[in-house]
Amino acid sequence: MRRLLFALLLAVACRPTADRLSVPATAHRIVSLAPSSTELLFAIGAGEQVVGRTTWCRYPAAALRVPAVGDGLNPNVEAIAARQPDLVVLYRSQMNETAAQQLARLGIPTVTLAQDRLEDIAHAARELGRLTGHQPAGDSIGAAIETLLRAPTPATIARVTFVVWDNPPMVIGGGSYLDQLATLAGARNVFHDIAGASATVSIETIIARNPDVILVLSDSTAPPAYSARREWRAIRAVREGHFIMLPGDLFGRPSPSAPAAVAALRHALEVRK
Amino acid sequence: MSTVAPLLSVQRVTYRYPGAPGDALRDVSLEIRAGEFHAVLGPNGSGKTTLVRVALGLAAPATGTAEIAGRAAVAWSRRDLARIVGVVAQREDNLFPQQVRETVLLGRYPHLSLWGAERPVDREAVTRALERCDALGLADRWIWTLSGGEYQRVRLARALAQEPSMLVLDEPTASLDVRHEMDLFELARGLVDAGGLAVLMITHHVNLAARFADRVLLLADGQTAAQGTPRTVLTRETVERVFAWPVAIEPFDGHPQMIPLRQRRQPREPA
Amino acid sequence: MRRWLGLAGLVALALVSAVVLGPAHVALGDLTSSEIVRSLRVPRALLALLVGGSLGVAGASLQALVRNPLADPFLLGLSGGAGLGAVLAIALHVAGPWALPLAAFVGALGAMALVYRLGLVGGAQLDPRVLLLAGVAVGAFTGAITTAIVSLAEAADLRNAFLWLWGGLSGASWDTVLVIAVYIPVPLVVLYAAARPLDLLALGEEPATHLGADVEPLKRRVYIAASMLTAAAVAVSGVIGFVGLIVPHITRLVWGHHHRALLPAAFLGGGALLLFADTVARVSVAPRELPVGIVTALVGVPLFAVLLRRWMGPRG
Numbered sequence: 097m098r099r100l101l102f103a104l105l106l107a108v109a110c111r112p113t114a115d116r117l118s119v120p121a122t123a124h125r126i127v128s129l130a131p132s133s134t135e136l137l138f139a140i141g142a143g144e145q146v147v148g149r150t151t152w153c154r155y156p157a158a159a160l161r162v163p164a165v166g167d168g169l170n171p172n173v174e175a176i177a178a179r180q181p182d183l184v185v186l187y188r189s190q191m192n193e194t195a196a197q198q199l200a201r202l203g204i205p206t207v208t209l210a211q212d213r214l215e216d217i218a219h220a221a222r223e224l225g226r227l228t229g230h231q232p233a234g235d236s237i238g239a240a241i242e243t244l245l246r247a248p249t250p251a252t253i254a255r256v257t258f259v260v261w262d263n264p265p266m267v268i269g270g271g272s273y274l275d276q277l278a279t280l281a282g283a284r285n286v287f288h289d290i291a292g293a294s295a296t297v298s299i300e301t302i303i304a305r306n307p308d309v310i311l312v313l314s315d316s317t318a319p320p321a322y323s324a325r326r327e328w329r330a331i332r333a334v335r336e337g338h339f340i341m342l343p344g345d346l347f348g349r350p351s352p353s354a355p356a357a358v359a360a361l362r363h364a365l366e367v368r369k
Numbered sequence: 370m371s372t373v374a375p376l377l378s379v380q381r382v383t384y385r386y387p388g389a390p391g392d393a394l395r396d397v398s399l400e401i402r403a404g405e406f407h408a409v410l411g412p413n414g415s416g417k418t419t420l421v422r423v424a425l426g427l428a429a430p431a432t433g434t435a436e437i438a439g440r441a442a443v444a445w446s447r448r449d450l451a452r453i454v455g456v457v458a459q460r461e462d463n464l465f466p467q468q469v470r471e472t473v474l475l476g477r478y479p480h481l482s483l484w485g486a487e488r489p490v491d492r493e494a495v496t497r498a499l500e501r502c503d504a505l506g507l508a509d510r511w512i513w514t515l516s517g518g519e520y521q522r523v524r525l526a527r528a529l530a531q532e533p534s535m536l537v538l539d540e541p542t543a544s545l546d547v548r549h550e551m552d553l554f555e556l557a558r559g560l561v562d563a564g565g566l567a568v569l570m571i572t573h574h575v576n577l578a579a580r581f582a583d584r585v586l587l588l589a590d591g592q593t594a595a596q597g598t599p600r601t602v603l604t605r606e607t608v609e610r611v612f613a614w615p616v617a618i619e620p621f622d623g624h625p626q627m628i629p630l631r632q633r634r635q636p637r638e639p640a
Numbered sequence: 641m642r643r644w645l646g647l648a649g650l651v652a653l654a655l656v657s658a659v660v661l662g663p664a665h666v667a668l669g670d671l672t673s674s675e676i677v678r679s680l681r682v683p684r685a686l687l688a689l690l691v692g693g694s695l696g697v698a699g700a701s702l703q704a705l706v707r708n709p710l711a712d713p714f715l716l717g718l719s720g721g722a723g724l725g726a727v728l729a730i731a732l733h734v735a736g737p738w739a740l741p742l743a744a745f746v747g748a749l750g751a752m753a754l755v756y757r758l759g760l761v762g763g764a765q766l767d768p769r770v771l772l773l774a775g776v777a778v779g780a781f782t783g784a785i786t787t788a789i790v791s792l793a794e795a796a797d798l799r800n801a802f803l804w805l806w807g808g809l810s811g812a813s814w815d816t817v818l819v820i821a822v823y824i825p826v827p828l829v830v831l832y833a834a835a836r837p838l839d840l841l842a843l844g845e846e847p848a849t850h851l852g853a854d855v856e857p858l859k860r861r862v863y864i865a866a867s868m869l870t871a872a873a874v875a876v877s878g879v880i881g882f883v884g885l886i887v888p889h890i891t892r893l894v895w896g897h898h899h900r901a902l903l904p905a906a907f908l909g910g911g912a913l914l915l916f917a918d919t920v921a922r923v924s925v926a927p928r929e930l931p932v933g934i935v936t937a938l939v940g941v942p943l944f945a946v947l948l949r950r951w952m953g954p955r956g
Contacts, residue, residue, distance in 0.1 A: 167791070261803065263740065263803075263804045263808070263810055263811050264803060264804065264806075264808045264810045264929065264931065265810055265929075266803070287927070289927070290927065290928065295927075295928045296803075296808075296928060296929045296930075296931070297663070297927050297928060297929055298662065298663050298664075298680075298810065298922050298927075298929050299680055299810060300662055300663060300664045300676045300680045300681065300922075301663045301664055301926070301927045301929075303664065303675065303676055303680070304663070304664030304665070304676070321735065321736070321737055321739075322737065324737045325737045325811075325813060325815075326679070326813035326814060326815050327679065327680060327683070327810075327811070327812060327813035327816075330675055330676070330679040330680055425850075427849070446854075447849060447852050447853060447854050448852040448853075448854075450852070451850065451851055451852030452852075454850075455850075456847075456850035458844075458846050458847050458850060460844070460846075461843055461844055461847050462707075462843070462844045463842060463843050463844075465709070465842050465892075465897045466897075467896070467897060471896070471897075471898070472843075475839055475840055475843070475851060476851060478836060478837075478839075478840060478851050478852050478853070479851070479852035481836065483833060484833075486900075527851075531851070531852075
């Protein structure tokens, strides 16, 4: 009797996770629930195999032709299932764990990938390459990013801060991929000491840390609206108009274009001098 | 018939609440002069409180006139009216804790200017009002520590702090015990006799009204059933008709007292 | 007299600490010449004083108006209206540095008008209980619309708009202080003039009328003035809760229910509380900053629990 019980426990404990068990050799109908993975899939040449994306997935332009299955933040399992996927790519987060379990119950295999930092993209590129039958392309992108990360850190040519919102003032911290891009481009994020991806700070802290340039994620060239406000103009970089606009297609998410993004940022910083 | 001008004069008023099927008041008149104690009696829903509202200008009559000190009641500003008439309403819901002196001081509002502070004359008026109500000893107590009877005296003191010429009391003795009831009626009578105030009291207490009031108005269904001295109003026929209950009228101390009789009833058959 | 000196001292201490303390280190000797102090800390401290004071007075007045000591200026749906206004401004790409506060202000006033209309039962009378219910309903309604817009729209900016609504004084500048300083005296004066009648209103509407108060105009004036103060506060600093709820209670412990003393005390007390809370928000997790609404709640809730026991105690 005890042996039977033990065997049962062993069987339950060793039950493999869904994605290991039934992930197909090559996925042909992929639903991607994060902009980074969508971009990656197209980048490795698996664009034709993508049958579902979120409404936030807008790069590259070809992705717009793929039907959307919701905003992806709280995955709509029904809409996803309606696309009859054989693989769903999820971004690693608490909410998506539940979605993964729900999809598994429907018999749909999932793979959960961290997509916060550049090294995650390298790993994701290789993994997605393997899963979609585009291994060489995936490995190549992964290697390019790994090479970028392994390169010696260039000397700092500017002290920067990324301001993503003005009221309350929010800046990018050391945990974000943007911080990584900055470091690789020779810029030092004055808020690198903040562990998280972003944080709310006082304007006076920005003044005290005195960045040379303010980096803004924006597709337009006009300076941000807050640059006209009196309290923001107390910051030297705002007063003197030292802004660099970072277009969304290169900088909006951790992406396989990271090497190009770093080069663009470095160029912008050098030209500024 | 006195030649002094009446403080309160309601002439043949008719009033209907919006949307009501019938008149709340029909052709009712009332005149009150200084130094008179008037009681308004009647069964529930006979229009007693409505009469007071119309008399004080809170509701405009459909026909007839309501005047205070010779001017239409609705024409008075609330502040000016509060200098002449002090009202102790049926219910008060004082949420916030206060001391007695503070709550009586509220009665000085009609005499205070918009921006000015309370003056010594106001504090004196409060002390005087508390004295007249035999409540000076309660002055520094918190109102939630007062008994029902004590609280009523404090409310009366607040109305007196307004230094009015007339007091209107709406069922002031409801839920008071015998001692506090007698206290209050004696107090009201004393204010009329010594202070020359006019008092209008709505009450259910027919017998005390008969002993203390100078004149009585008995309402039934919004109409005047009888009006005059207690002796002329409180006759057995009238009272039985208005209250729909058999009574005996016995004199006490020169005033008619109403004694409700038991109905003769067959004992119930066990089911 | 001593109480007022104590309160004034508290306000002075709060102002000084707000100017001297901060995430960026400014030496005492450099205070007058520092750009940070002149352009950021001083206007922010003044704004905290004015906004906290406005919320304190609005709270005290509203508690007297609806005859409920648990009323808070944000119970009347204004924050929902402000949020909706702000989100619409962003969604419609309204430009300009003052776009957000103005839109929030207009939204708050819209909510005020709607709640007022709903509160008018039977034509002309404003029923305070209905006012409260209408406020909660309008708040929920506008909140739902706002959430719907944000979740359906595609701009990331819209999600950040909610952060603004959480409350913060980071938008403080001399311009903001000037606007608020010019705006609030009128509603404050209106409420101070209503102070004595509010004492009467505590007895109930009927007794107040008999004591000489013009109750209907009074309710209207108090509601509109208190709402205008709250709308301005939300427009410049989002929803900062608990100040309008707690400060009147604390000041009542010392000054009682005499509104002519209570309202000014609530102004100073509210200002001091918000100043201290903002200093804590700026300094406690430097270089990061806490939303000041969180600090007022963290301070306010235990304080409120203590007060509640004291309040229920004598009456129990």
